Amino acid sequence: MKPRVNTNWFRRGLALCLGAVLALPAIAQEDALKDLPGYVDFGELSSIFGEPTVQISIGESLLNLVGALSAEEDPEAAELFRKLKGVRVNVFESETMAEGAVDLVKDISAKLNDQGWESVVTVNSADEQVRIFMKISEDRVDGITVMAVEETEAVFVNVIGDINPAELERVMDNFDVDMD
Numbered sequence: 001m002k003p004r005v006n007t008n009w010f011r012r013g014l015a016l017c018l019g020a021v022l023a024l025p026a027i028a029q030e031d032a033l034k035d036l037p038g039y040v041d042f043g044e045l046s047s048i049f050g051e052p053t054v055q056i057s058i059g060e061s062l063l064n065l066v067g068a069l070s071a072e073e074d075p076e077a078a079e080l081f082r083k084l085k086g087v088r089v090n091v092f093e094s095e096t097m098a099e100g101a102v103d104l105v106k107d108i109s110a111k112l113n114d115q116g117w118e119s120v121v122t123v124n125s126a127d128e129q130v131r132i133f134m135k136i137s138e139d140r141v142d143g144i145t146v147m148a149v150e151e152t153e154a155v156f157v158n159v160i161g162d163i164n165p166a167e168l169e170r171v172m173d174n175f176d177v178d179m180d
Helices: 005-035 045-049 058-068 075-083 100-116 165-174
Strands: 054-059 084-093 118-125 129-137 140-150 153-163
Touching: 005 084, 045 084, 045 100, 045 153, 058 075, 058 084, 075 084, 075 153, 084 129, 100 118, 100 129, 100 140
Parallel strands: none
Antiparallel strands: 054 084, 084 153, 118 129, 129 140, 140 153
């Protein structure tokens, strides 16, 4: 009689290995961004908000590719994409404001202030917390961060690279992120 192999465990192991291999580029990309002056560590967002409904993490290589592909159609956008090092977007949806959400925004804001980020927009209301920060070095912007938490949605955006603030909306439009 031939020994029977438990294929369930084999399939699970194979799926786990494939998942780990596919996740390595994303982890390596995130690690490469961490050393840049415009990077913001949002902490463990999923511990407060759960799984994101939208999660975008794009590094310099893909941004350069997008820039090259859009060069003929929109040369200004192409140039902007070539200057960026990374774009990270996390969107969370819920039925009620997550417990600890306001404290998280305040904690991250305090850390950004300590690290020399400039607060550009602050909204404090009973049903909404919004913060927009810029990391400015000499005559350029190295990073822009947007944190917006309201009753049913939380949005965390970090754009890293040499950024012209007037062009930020164009970048977010290309990633289908509504900044309004």
